[in-house]
Amino acid sequence: MDFSFSDEQRMVQDSMRAFARAELLPKYTHWDRNDEFPREQWLKMGALGVLGLRVPVDQGGQEADCVTAGLVIEEIARGDFNCCYGILNSCFAGDILGKFASPAVKDTWLPAMASGETVLCVCLTEPHCGSDAAAIRTQAVRRGDSYVLNGEKSGVTLLMVGDAAIVFAKTDPAAGAKGVSAFLVPLDRPGITRHPYSDMGARGIVRGSLFLEDVEVPAGNLIGPENGGFSRVMQTFDYTRALIGLMCLGAAQATVEETVDYLKQRQAFGRPLSTNQGVSFPLAEWSAKMEMARWFCYRTLWLRDQGLPHTRESAMCKMQVPVIAADAVHDCLILHGHYGYTKDFPVEQRLRDVIGQEIADGTPHIMKIIVARDLFGRDFV
Ligand SMILES: Cc1cc2nc3c(=O)[nH]c(=O)nc-3n(C[C@H](O)[C@H](O)[C@H](O)COP(=O)(O)OP(=O)(O)OC[C@H]3O[C@@H](n4cnc5c(N)ncnc54)[C@H](O)[C@@H]3O)c2cc1C
Structure with a gap:
């Protein structure tokens, strides 16, 4: 049994602690008091590789192990808890897109997310269901070379500043959890509207509801196999x-x-x-x-x-x-x-x-x- 971190992991820990103390902590309360997304911190984290921890190296990421990702998020949280949502979303997107998305989707979205310039969201929860995630009602229907999505997502972290979202939708509504697929949906598509929340905390990460009305995405934006989401x-x-x-x-x-x-x-x-x-x-x-x-x-x-x-x-x-x-x-x-x-x-x-x-x-x-x-x-x- 060996409980020690590697030399490299300890270096990451030390540098992240110093960064969080010098750059993040002084403005931690500023974003909350002003209801402002910490864009400048996102770009700084991007420059340090914090937002590409689980992104493949080919797409500008670190491909770090999960223990290292843990060390980074713990240290960043000492400075600014809400900046950690960037790490959570980028780890989630890095893993899911890195493993299951088409090369075009990976090349378009992962380098920009890792640099902090682009923000990705994850949309699973709906107004009528969160815990029972398999009960989602948003649907995606194949139409030629596209999918057309309709539905509503709620509680989405970073939605109001998001550039794209990983959206979970039913492609086989009768099949329950086995009928869910994931899609990369750029948030500037026609048919998308967003509504912001006023939360008691985490105010800088601007959660919101996403409305999808006949939103068309290329079939290549399906992440992994249909019904495998x-x-x-x-x-x-x-x-x-x-x-x-x-x-x-x-x-x-x-x-x-x-x-x-x-x-x-x-x-x-x-x-x-x-x-x-x-x-x-x-x-x-x-x-x-x-x-x-x-x-x-x-x-x-x-x-x-x-x-x-x-x-x-x-x-x-x-x-x-x-x-x-x-x-x-x-x-x-x-x-x-x-x-x-x-x-x-x-x-x-x-x-x-x-x-x-x-x-x-x-x-x-x-x-x-x-x-x-x-x-x-x-x-x-
Ligand atoms: C800060 C924050 C960030 C979030 N970010 C995202 C995001 O980025 N993307 C996204 O999709 N969602 C996000 N969510 C939504 C979150 O995932 C859901 O709120 C959560 O899964 C719970 O779902 P719900 O709110 O619908 O509660 P419900 O499912 O309605 O549950 C209400 C209560 O009942 C309890 N309950 C439900 N079923 C059972 C059961 N069978 N047995 C016992 N107790 C039960 C629950 O534990 C809860 O206390 C976020 C939420 C928060 C607070």
């Missing part, structure tokens, strides 16, 4: 769930460290607040829980890198880790007293931001179903 997406979600865990831990770790500094300098009853065990023990407990969670996420990514099964472990990461991170940040907010409740510190934003990842990509309930199926067998759950 659902299995692809589920396989990719497997490891991005561990990335989400590390993203939440990065934000929580930054908050714990800021809180330690605050409690050392803030005085009450003539001494630093940290000298009260009621104040220091919660941070000792969160540090222990977060350390255990961190290694579990890295182990899950390592399993993926080894080509070993990791569906159960990924679901465990997604079920537990965002909750641990959100609860840790919540405790830190209380330990800041009333200042924690103001916008003078980033802690209130971190809480709003991290909570979003308790829901996105599947809630803890749905993760419990996946783990329970593994324990009891599908027929007993």
Whole structure:
């Protein structure tokens, strides 16, 4: 058993930590306060290769292993949690397009996404279904050399600034999960409209609803075989769930460290607040829980890198880790007293931001179903 990162991975970790501290953290709250997409940060991340981690080298990416992707997302989250959505989407798109898209689609979209100039979204959820993703109603019908899409997608991260989307649609509505296909849909096509959300957190990543009315895309924009979309997406979600865990831990770790500094300098009853065990023990407990969670996420990514099964472990990461991170940040907010409740510190934003990842990509309930199926067998759950 070897728990060490390679020299190269440690270099990546160090450089990302320095970048996040110098370039991202100072403007973390700016994007939230101004409801602004952090375009300049996207371009900086693109220049450093952060948005091409899972993109093939031929398309301008890094083809990094999943553990390295984990190290990057954890460090970026210390600076700006919401920039991590760029990593999640680009890892997802890099894997799915890199493996299953036509050469033309790959060459058009992946280099531009990796450089940060182009933003890709992932559209699975619909107004009537999120957890039950196989129940989507958006349809794609083959017409000559094209597919024509109709339907509505909801909750889509980065939609309002997106240039293209990976859209999941039914190509065989009677076949349930086995009738779903994935398409690359440029968002400037006729028949597309978008509607923005006003979320409690993650405000810079401008989620929204996508309406598709007779939207035509070339047949070559089908990703993988017809009716093969659902299995692809589920396989990719497997490891991005561990990335989400590390993203939440990065934000929580930054908050714990800021809180330690605050409690050392803030005085009450003539001494630093940290000298009260009621104040220091919660941070000792969160540090222990977060350390255990961190290694579990890295182990899950390592399993993926080894080509070993990791569906159960990924679901465990997604079920537990965002909750641990959100609860840790919540405790830190209380330990800041009333200042924690103001916008003078980033802690209130971190809480709003991290909570979003308790829901996105599947809630803890749905993760419990996946783990329970593994324990009891599908027929007993
Ligand atoms: C920050 C954020 C970013 C997102 N980004 C994207 C994106 O980019 N693309 C995209 O397609 N979607 C995105 N989503 C949507 C997200 O994937 C869905 O919200 C999520 O899958 C849950 O679906 P739902 O909201 O329809 O909830 P529902 O499925 O309606 O569930 C509501 C509640 O019931 C529970 N529940 C449902 N079924 C069961 C069951 N069988 N047993 C027990 N409990 C159950 C759920 O856990 C949940 O608590 C995002 C969401 C958030 C918050």
